[in-house]
Amino acid sequence: xxxxxxxxxxxxxxxxxxxxxxxxxxxxxxxxxxxxxxxxxxxxxxxxxxxxxxxxxxxxxxxxxxxxxxxxxxxxxxxxxxxxxxxxxxxxxxxxxxxxxxxxxxxxxxxxxxxxxxxxxxxxxxxxxxxxxxxxxxxxxxxx
Numbered sequence: 001x002x003x004x005x006x007x008x009x010x011x012x013x014x015x016x017x018x019x020x021x022x023x024x025x026x027x028x029x030x031x032x033x034x035x036x037x038x039x040x041x042x043x044x045x046x047x048x049x050x051x052x053x054x055x056x057x058x059x060x061x062x063x064x065x066x067x068x069x070x071x072x073x074x075x076x077x078x079x080x081x082x083x084x085x086x087x088x089x090x091x092x093x094x095x096x097x098x099x100x101x102x103x104x105x106x107x108x109x110x111x112x113x114x115x116x117x118x119x120x121x122x123x124x125x126x127x128x129x130x131x132x133x134x135x136x137x138x139x140x141x142x143x144x
Contacts, residue, residue: 018096021056024089028058034074037109040132041070057093058107066102069094071127077110080117087125103141105130111138 028034038058045051045061052060059070071090075082086106094101108131112118118129118140130139 014096017092018056021089021093021096025054025056025058028072028074031074033076033109034072037107037132038072041072041107044137054097056096060097060101067100069097069101069104070107071105072107073109075108077113078108078117079113080120083108083112083117083121083127083129084125087121087127090127091125103128105141107131 029038041059042051042053045059049061049063052062054060057069058072061068061070069090071086071093073082073086078086083106090104090106094104104127106121106127106129108129110133111131112129121127121129122140128139128141130137130141132138
């Protein structure tokens with residue numbers, strides 16, 4: 001028996017997968033905390049260029065530092081489990097975009113509930129965690 005040829009991993013039905021992600025984005029955009037924070041981030045990004053709003057992604061922004069993908073959480077004070085779920089989702093979105101993404105960000109309405117969660121998510125998933133607090137952005141990579 002000869003080995004099967006190697007193929008790139010793909011979802012069983014890429015259109016079904018994209019529809020799943022579009023439904024998740026549409027549901028998020030009905031949540032007040034999510035939308036308030038997403039619009040605050042959009043306003044910040046408009047100062048440096050033109051952000052994109054996608055049907056499967058919250059925000060994509062291409063600037064001098066590359067292309068960044070943003071996932072906005074709807075939890076008011078996210079726990080590590082919320083961040084882990086968002087990191088999985090942003091990896092799925094990144095996979096479906098079909099373009100190069102240089103950095104990914106998880107955007108929160110407040111600091112994560114567990115102080116260790118920011119470094120854990122950044123180390124384990126490569127996603128920067130930022131949050132809005134006291135009228136400014138915070139996090140290890142708050143310059144976005």
